[in-house]
Amino acid sequence: MPNISVAEVKPGSKIIKDVVTPLGSVLFSKGKVILPRDIEILQAFLVQQVEIEGAQGENKPSEPAKAGTKPLSVKTGATINESLLAKSNSPLHDEYEKMLALVKQSYRSVAAAPLPIYELRSQLEALINELKDYHVLKFTPRVINDQDYNYHNAVLSALTSYKIAQWCGYPQKDWMQAAFAGLLHDIGNVKVDVSLLQKPTPLSGAELEEVRRHTTYGYQLLRNVTAINEGVRLAALQHHEKIDGSGYPLHLEGTQIHFYAKIVAVADIFHAMTLEKAYRKAQSPYKVLEQILTESFGKLDPVIVQTFIQKTTDLYNGTRIKLSDGRHGEIIFTDRSNPTRPMVQVEGKIVNLMLERDLYIQEIIA
Structure with missing residues (x-):
């Protein structure tokens, strides 16, 4: 199988085997299309290599996420507006x-x-x-x-x-x-x-x-x-x-x-x-x-x-949250062995709440 280093992974590549963290949790599932931010997540978890579709070092052109999948990033205010309307x-x-x-x-x-x-x-x-x-x-x-x-x-x-x-x-x-x-x-x-x-x-x-x-x-x-x-x-x-x-x-x-x-x-x-x-x-x-x-x-x-x-903590990646220090971000990964302390992206940086024990999620926004 085409195993390549994380440094060589290009956005748009498709994973053909589950990516597992050093602690044994599934970080990304087979079939996921890599987004730019996902490369940061792989590096944050010290993942060395992943198996992708195509020849080694020759990634397929970027392809859109399949219909029905939830993007990790909320790029517009639509989800928030719909949530507020629902409330x-x-x-x-x-x-x-x-x-x-x-x-x-x-x-x-x-x-x-x-x-x-x-x-x-x-x-x-x-x-x-x-x-x-x-x-x-x-x-x-x-x-x-x-x-x-x-x-x-x-x-x-x-x-x-x-x-x-x-x-x-x-x-x-x-x-x-x-x-x-x-x-x-x-x-x-x-x-x-x-x-x-x-x-x-x-x-x-x-x-x-x-x-x-x-x-x-x-x-x-x-x-x-x-x-x-x-x-x-x-x-x-x-x-x-x-x-x-x-x-x-x-x-x-x-x-x-x-x-x-x-x-x-x-x-x-x-x-x-x-x-x-x-x-x-x-x-x-x-x-x-x-x-x-x-x-x-x-x-x-x-x-x-x-x-x-x-x-109750089984939320999809991309769920928008507010931290206890007032900053806003979104959940990008939840380790099911530590469900109350997911990894969140805040102001372009990844915050691992399992390590930052003085921080916690204050509320879910959308």
Whole structure:
């Protein structure tokens, strides 16, 4: 096969064998047409030689990328404009806002009136129908009032719990129920003093105990609700349990915790940290994923955590991002063994976030 040094590779050459990094990850797949910037990437990864189509040293003329492939570089503003347009006019956002309004109304009246479970299910189904346009790291509600944090957390946890149930290979009959578990997991907060939920300073022991009672309050509120299964009720009760027994309210361990609760625990932590609160700024989704990974050992289900991180960070090369230092760039390669720290191109230079540990992706732009 025609093996040539990276220094001899010309833009337009086609790779005929996967290019693998020294660490064993696939950098470029067979069939890829080399772009000018790709040569920099090969050099950055210390790749010495590649196999290309044609005689050694005689590359074919530059050919366009095949239809349907995504270029690594966004050369015009079209993608960004389409993304911004989608954020303001997408059916997903329309259904999200209807769901948010219904959840707000339902939560506020649940202590005095039956939960409108059939209306909630109908709207949840309408929202799930738009799930193809939902990406956990990319989706942002049109308007976020920090006073509505609990309602946003409920709807986002519903969407994410549905996705996690899918990704983890649970039976399809559990997907919608997992979404219900996410939607209703914090309903017990309606019986907790709102000043405690929004208190910016540390809670006293008695205050913390009262806030923690939202789990048992939630189970009690859902105990007689029809059209949801026991797993949904248990998710409200158990979503703060930890697999090592250190959680609350019952200090359950491992298999004692319902798998809906394990799913919701991951979704809830992620959205709790990435949503704006009255007393705390929203955090970077990538930073939160790293915290979930490093702080979850013995606490969260490891399979759910790993699956969640791998699936949410599976973004195409060329995805535009903003770094924690304010600079804008785009993802050019993600090593699946370090999914939260891809290589990005910023201002014409390649930044390896696996090495630059003080930097991280603040947000995904498009």
